[in-house]
Amino acid sequence: MTNGWNAGDIPDQSGRTAVVTGANSGLGLVTARELARRGARVILACRSETRGNEAEALIRDEIPGADAEFVPLDLADLASVREFASAVRAERLDLLINNAGVMALPYGTTTDGFETQFGVNHLGHFALTGLLIPKLMATPEARVVTVSSGLHVLGNVDINDLNSERNYRRWLAYGRSKTANLLFVHELARRLAAVGSGLVVAAAHPGYAETNLQTAGVKMEGRKRAERWVELGNRVFAQPAEAGALPTLYAATAPCVLPDSFTGPKFLGWRGAPGPSLRMKWTTNDVASERLWTASEQLTGVTYQGLDTLGAPERGTA
Secondary structure: OOOOOOHHHOOOOOOOEEEEEOOOOHHHHHHHHHHHHOOOEEEEEEOOHHHHHHHHHHHHHHOOOOEEEEEEOOOOOHHHHHHHHHHOOOOOOOEEEEOOOOOOOOOOEOOOOOEHHHHHHHHHHHHHHHHHHHHHHHOOOOEEEEEOOHHHHHOOOOOOOOOOOOOOOHHHHHHHHHHHHHHHHHHHHHHHHHOOOOOEEEEEOOOOEOOOHHHHHHHHOOOHHHHHHHHHHHHHHOEOHHHHOHHHHHHHHOOOOOOOOEEEEEEOOOEEEEEEOOOOHHHHOHHHHHHHHHHHHHHHOOOOOOOOOOOOOOOOOO
8 A cells, every 4th residue: 555654563552542533434434444453442523313323233244343433413503513522531631633524515505604615624623622722731642633635725714714605616615724723733732732732733634535525516416427437536546545544554553743834645645654834924923823713712602721722832823
């Protein structure tokens, strides 16, 4: 599959608890399965009850003795996010994998009225992480990994139009939501460092991996021809989900992963073994990350216990 780090290099995860969002298929399912294979207790956070139960059964069937549990989570509904966080009763939480996402959908809104891509990809995970942060900070050597995309290069966030109400372009909105993921990681890592926390927050992306993410938008619109072309592109050019999940698994488990790092496939950011990935400078801008953080708190109503009243260090210019 690769000539470098692979799933066989994942350290023993016995005694550790992981939450993986979007664990019913694609990258999330592979991530959850491989963590369970290494001994982790894995909570499968999925919107669909049917698919979530199927994923749990699949993991249990493939890995005798696997500790996997489906718990419903709809990132497009902040009430569901709160219910999920309350349902996570584990004494420790070692890994939070913010994997779930949507890509290039027709314009729509979440239950709470946010543009769907921004609402699911960023705000849902911002709220979830904030609600689980006390458990994560209390667990030694815990990590949070947020799955972004190489396509964050398509656009920086527009702090004055976060919900793309002025001019919605699906791919630009997707790129902005993935930039938001990276700004979130940057700001959370900064705040954790300011209080001396050992919680490591990092980002990853899969390159071009074959999942159902690419076809979701055209399926919603009933564009059969476009759907066939996308499926053909996946078969010819994409790497399998097993390879696409490796950067996430690396960021979650490999030794010496640095806070605010961004891991992706080494070969052109497209495929291959995990390694440091190209990252646009705007995703590490302190002013932008703090402004997005403040807006996200206001939009979700979630503040980060112990991290919400920090004095800001000296900032660069936006």
